[in-house]
Amino acid sequence: MTAVLRPYRPTTGPSRSSGRLRSYDRVLLVAVFLLCVIGALLVWSATRTRLLDEGANPQTYLAKQVLNTALGAVLLVLASRVDSRLLRLLGPALYLASILGLLAVFVFGSTINGAHAWIVLPAGFEIQPAEFAKLGLILALAVLFGQRAERRAAGMPPRPRELLGALVLAIVPLGLIMLQPDLGSAMVLVAATFGVFLSAGVQTRWIVAMIAVGVVGAVLAIHAGLLAEYQLARFAAFTHPGQDPQGVAYNITQADIAISHGGLLGQGLFHGAQTSGAFVPEQQTDFVFSVAGEELGFAGSAAVIALFGVVLWRGTRIALAATETSRYVAAGVVCWIGFQAFQNIGMNLGLTPVTGLPLPFVSYGGSSMFAMGLAVGTLEAIHRTNRQSSQR
Amino acid sequence: MRSGNGASYQPGRLPRGARPRPRRSTYYGPASHRSRVFVLTVLLASLLLTLLARLAYVQLIDPNKPIQSAGLTHLGAITVPAPRGDIVDSRGRVLVGNAAVQVLTVNRSALDALDDKGIAVLDRLAGLIGTPAADLRREITPCGSTVPAPCWTGEPYEPVPVATGISASVILAVSEHAEDYPGVAVQTQSELSYPGGSSAAHLLGYAGAVSEADKKTDKALVDADTIGRSGLEESYDQVLRGVDGTQYVDLAPTGEAVGTGPSVAAKPGDTLVTSIDSKVQQLAEKSLSDQIATSRKAGNAAPSGAVVVMDPHTGRIIAAASYPTYDPALFVGGISNADYAKLTAPAANDPLVSRAIAGQYAPGSTFKLVSLSDDVMSGAMSLDGQYPCPGSLTVDGRVKTNYDGESFGGAITPKFALQVSCDTFFYAPAVAEYYADQARVDKKQKPLEQEQAMARAFGFSSAPGVDLPADEQASGTIAGRATRQARWDANKTQYCADAKRGYPEVTNPTNRAYLTLLASENCTDGWRYRAGDNADLAIGQGDTTLSPLQLATAYSAMVNGGTLYAPTLGWAEVNQNGKVTKTITPKVVRKVPVSKQVLDFFGDSLHFDDSHAVSGALAFDGSPIKTLIGGKTGTAEVYGKQDTSWFASWGPVQPGQPVSNAKYVVVSMVEQAGTGASAAAPIARKVFEGLLGASAPAISPGGHPATVLPKIAPTVRTTTAASAAPSSSPGAPPAATASQSANASPSANTGQSANASHSATASRSVTSAPSGLPDAVPTAGTSMGRRR
Missing domain, CATH: 3.40.710.10 (DD-peptidase/beta-lactamase superfamily)
Structure with missing residues (x-):
């Protein structure tokens, strides 16, 4: 990893440290930091009563989440120092590594919540290769389009051959993730691919055609029984939540109860009836937003959404300022974060079907935090390159 | 989207020659890509706005908020068994009623909330009701894979009955010193009572606990129910059973009951009016x-x-x-092993x-109703005729005598024959009928067997069809050629084996010789329906x-x-x-x-x-x-x-x-x-x-049976449901969590225990009775296996 690091030497600024900080998009960092802090508090609130009940230290999850966040921050800093021009090397490497990781899941993997998606490491850590595959795919697609872009007339849309290559690149991890099966991650991959395609100038008709094929494929998959039982059940619970209140729909119902009783200002941190009663399963991970809804109310949860708005705003701003490969990466990352946040909060609000997806920066979990650290670090790296370019 | 951006792909619109570097000079890059990223921005912004709108609706606007789980998913349901309907006699007198019994219950979750987990309370209670505290502790522990019987098969939040029929002094002690007995309550439950004692026991039958097999055949049944096991209780079970009610209790997330919720009253079973006086x-x-x-x-x-x-x-x-x-009162609340053993002992x-x-x-001569009917209706006898009544008659080589060999000489009228119950009088037509039938059999015709047909017409050899369980009414036997053949086919191996064996276990040589002779006759000729058999039938003897x-x-x-x-x-x-x-x-x-x-x-x-x-x-x-x-x-x-x-x-x-x-x-x-x-x-x-x-x-x-149905007063029955004592201080966040579903039922079964030192079943709804009496074997412990 150190080999690809290129220490940044400030050309401007009064001091090295302040200059280094100034080279970051600080608004983005602050938004991400606030989301992480809120996330840690919500994870704490969601897990403390359960842990107390088990006679364990009520801060166990909090501590692990703080550690996850710290490691994510380290990854963020490391990634931010990578020269974005090295992405051509890094992209394919991370892509291949994540493909290997996805394959490894089938050999060493463990099944959690229906998806065979985790590799359990010693010391209580698990890795979910799919999280890294998202970044890997974005980088690989961006590099593919970027390389070709140089050979095209400026502004020319990618040629069908490039498009075909990009599709092959996307389909490999997508297929592996669908096999786990992890529908949520697969949807995020599609969204990220969409972001890269869009920013890379792929013609609208191709994008529309791909969306159409995707929709038809999804319908066929459901009818052909390609989806796992639990996935269908989740969809059924989404469309008919009253059908099975103790089963799959339980999550939805309980999260709905929690959020709807938050009101404007919420019941107060650590004071949510549903949350402290541990009624909402997976509340520290996929349903962490329901804690915000209940305990922080509309004000707090709208603030969470607003912070995502800030993250996405800064992300698109970086994408706008970037060129070719970097721009595609930034657009892909923004799409990734944006869609995953939408999907996660949406399922908490009963807006989208339940799929196992963490809320970026907020949900408990290492892999997501690490991948997000890398993603934001990449954005920051692009930002710095943009600044350097514009200052030159 | 396409129409808006299509033009920007035109190469002519872009600066040529200096590709792609010139883009650096403008911070936001060329218009084509900017518009693409702009589209992305709009898409993402719309997603977030959708979330915000939905959030606002759910949290601020939606008037139909779902009920909080504290009141919804953690409502525990306690079945309130419906009192069974009364059985009354034709004058409205109660044969089986419902009596209110005082039951002492212990609420486990209330005890658990105490600092010492209720040890002191159980010790005090043990002294009060004379049951060892260790037994009480076991009884209120919910069954589980690691919990051996006796244990509580109900929900953890349900009050567990530990003593029934408790004395007034115990009730007083518990109610006057409620502070010494947190979680201990006195409940009124309803159980079957028999004002007439054992009177009409066989008609009324008894009711018992529901078995797993019952629950499979009837989904409406729960452990707390009582099901009719014999007699009218069984045959009119659906009428008498009623519909169970439910008492809901508010459960803390820990699973402990913190308050009483709504209740659905049990609907008592209907009253069965019988023709019994x-x-x-x-x-x-x-x-x-x-x-x-x-x-x-x-x-x-x-x-x-x-x-x-x-x-x-x-x-x-x-x-x-x-x-x-x-x-039948023995079966109320589950019959004890000792009582059941007594009832089924050979000496009983x-x-x-x-x-x-x-x-x-x-039936002996009471059967002559059939014989006379047959003889007259078949034309073999005239009501005003006269027929012989000798002291004895030789039928098929065997001498058949009147009772005590009495003879009334000459010919007598049917009336006199009935009055003095002359057997030989009825032999003659029966034997004649037999030989007429044998002649038909010899001609490969079907025998008429008029005597048997007449017997069947009077309802013999078939179930009487009384409104009692089918296995509690005998059909009896009327012998004939077909039944004899069937019996022989089924038993001839045994007959022949017995004849060979010669009954060595019979000590009396006369009896031994008789039995052996009988067996060897049956072995070879047991299929044969003889003239003597028909004669025996005429006077209600033989196989009849x-x-x-x-x-x-x-x-x-x-x-x-x-x-x-x-x-x-x-x-x-x-x-x-x-x-x-x-x-x-x-x-x-x-x-x-x-x-x-x-x-x-x-x-x-x-x-x-x-x-x-x-x-x-x-x-x-x-x-x-x-x-x-x-x-x-x-x-x-x-x-x-x-x-x-x-x-x-x-x-x-x-x-x-x-x-x-x-x-x-x-x-x-x-x-x-x-x-x-x-x-x-x-x-x-x-x-x-x-x-x-x-x-x-x-x-x-x-001087005649009741002709008008008795008036039955509307039923007012008191069955208090379990009331769960609040056990956690309000306001403080609940300390622990338990099962998500209040409906999860313990997996372990009622156990068998040999602990007979005390009987603690509360009511017939808390029983350990052998469920399939009289066939079933009772469980091993007296009243210790728990059922709700």
Whole structure:
């Protein structure tokens, strides 16, 4: 990893440290930091009563989440120092590594919540290769389009051959993730691919055609029984939540109860009836937003959404300022974060079907935090390159 | 999107030559890509705005907020068993009722909330009710894979009954010092009660705990329910059962009950009005047991007996006594092992079996109703003819004698033959019928077997169809060629083996020789239906068996002019508002193929006068009602035992009046007690004297069975549901969490325990009874296995 690091030497600024900080998009960092802090508090609130009940230290999850966040921050800093021009090397490497990781899941993997998606490491850590595959795919697609872009007339849309290559690149991890099966991650991959395609100038008709094929494929998959039982059940619970209140729909119902009783200002941190009663399963991970809804109310949860708005705003701003490969990466990352946040909060609000997806920066979990650290670090790296370019 | 951006892809619009570097000079890059990223921005912004809108709706606007889980998913449900419906007699007197019992319950979650987990409370309670604290602790521990029985099979939040029928001092101690007994409560529960004690036990039957098999066949059943196991309780179970109620309790996330929620009242079962007259029933029972005592004093074994009192015009059963009997109250709350062992011990002589309805006995001369009907209807005999009654008759090489070999010389009338109960009189036509049938068999024709057909027409050898469980009513046997063949086919191997073996275990050489001869005859010729068999049938001997109930039904047909009813006990179903929801009308099985003339002749001939002309009249000597009664004695010989004493009677009929005036048919039977006149007839005499008011006022008003349904008052029953004591301080966040689903049920079963040191079942809804009595074997511990 150190080999690809290129220490940044400030050309401007009064001091090295302040200059280094100034080279970051600080608004983005602050938004991400606030989301992480809120996330840690919500994870704490969601897990403390359960842990107390088990006679364990009520801060166990909090501590692990703080550690996850710290490691994510380290990854963020490391990634931010990578020269974005090295992405051509890094992209394919991370892509291949994540493909290997996805394959490894089938050999060493463990099944959690229906998806065979985790590799359990010693010391209580698990890795979910799919999280890294998202970044890997974005980088690989961006590099593919970027390389070709140089050979095209400026502004020319990618040629069908490039498009075909990009599709092959996307389909490999997508297929592996669908096999786990992890529908949520697969949807995020599609969204990220969409972001890269869009920013890379792929013609609208191709994008529309791909969306159409995707929709038809999804319908066929459901009818052909390609989806796992639990996935269908989740969809059924989404469309008919009253059908099975103790089963799959339980999550939805309980999260709905929690959020709807938050009101404007919420019941107060650590004071949510549903949350402290541990009624909402997976509340520290996929349903962490329901804690915000209940305990922080509309004000707090709208603030969470607003912070995502800030993250996405800064992300698109970086994408706008970037060129070719970097721009595609930034657009892909923004799409990734944006869609995953939408999907996660949406399922908490009963807006989208339940799929196992963490809320970026907020949900408990290492892999997501690490991948997000890398993603934001990449954005920051692009930002710095943009600044350097514009200052030159 | 496409239309807006399409133009920007035109190469001509872009700076050529200096590609792609010039883009650096503009911070935001070329328009084409900017617009693409702009599209992305719009998409993402719309996603976030959608979320915000939805969030605002859910949190601020939506008026239909889902109920919080503290009140919804963690409502615990405690089944409040519906009290079973009463069973009342034809005058509205309660035969099976519901009694309120005080039950001491312990709420485990309340104890757990205490600092010492309730150890002190249980210790105090143990001293109070005399049950070791360790046992109490075990009883209230919910069953689980690691929890051995005895344990609590209900929900953890349900109060566990630990003592029932507690004394007033215990109630007082608990209620006065409530602070010493947190989580301990006194509840009122309803359990079956029997005001008449063991009276009519065989008719009423008993109810018991629900088994796993019951729950499979009837999804509405839960552990707390009580299900009819025999008698009317079983056959009218659906009527009597009612609909369970539910008491909801608010549960903290920990699973402990913190308050009482809404409740759905249990709907008591309907009342079953029966045709039983409890006073007649008690009179019949007393007369029977008194006579059995008398017979035993006279040196007879008299192990058992039965009395049936029937309304001959409807087939309704007014009383049916059976000796020995049992106390159905033993089954309330689950019968203990010791009690069950006592009831099923050989010495107890099967008190659970109704001799009146499920017993099968040779009827002796009472069967001559069938013989006479057959003989006259088939034309073999004329009512005004005269036929011989020799002291003995040789049939098929065997000498058959009259009872005690008495002879009335020459030819006698059918009337006289009935009165003195001459057997040989009825042999001749039976034997003639047999040979006529044999001639048909020899010609490969079907035998008519008219005697058997007549017996079947009177309801014999088929279930009487009384409204009791099918396995509690005997069909009896009427032998014929086909039945004999079938029996031989089934048993010939055994016959031949027995003949070979020669009964070495029988010590008496005469008996041994007889049994061996019988076996070897059966081995070779057991399939053969002989002339002697037909003769035996004519006098109710041989293979002929029937139940007292069947005989009463047949004699009712004789009295009412030929209508054979399916006897009934149920009369009406009355709901809890006192409204009759169903009247059970008597079912006619058939008209017997006998002319009224013959039936009247039979009744008239056997009507008592002042003399001893009719054999049974002796038993009525000195009774003021003697001339109102008619009856036929029966004395059935049973190999190796004393005679079975029978008496089938009817009355009251004023002299000269038609037999159909009789309001009652009374059939009495005592096993191994001598002649019909010596044991059975005296029972009927006492019953009739009571019915008709010979010495005291008649016990049945008007001297006839009840004709109008009794008024049943609307049911008001008190069954308090479990009230869960609040056990956690409000305001503070609950300390722990438990199961998500309040409906999860413990997996472990009621256990078997040998701990018989105390009995702690609360009510019939908390029982450990053997569930399939009388067939099932009870569980091992007395009342210790827990059911809700």
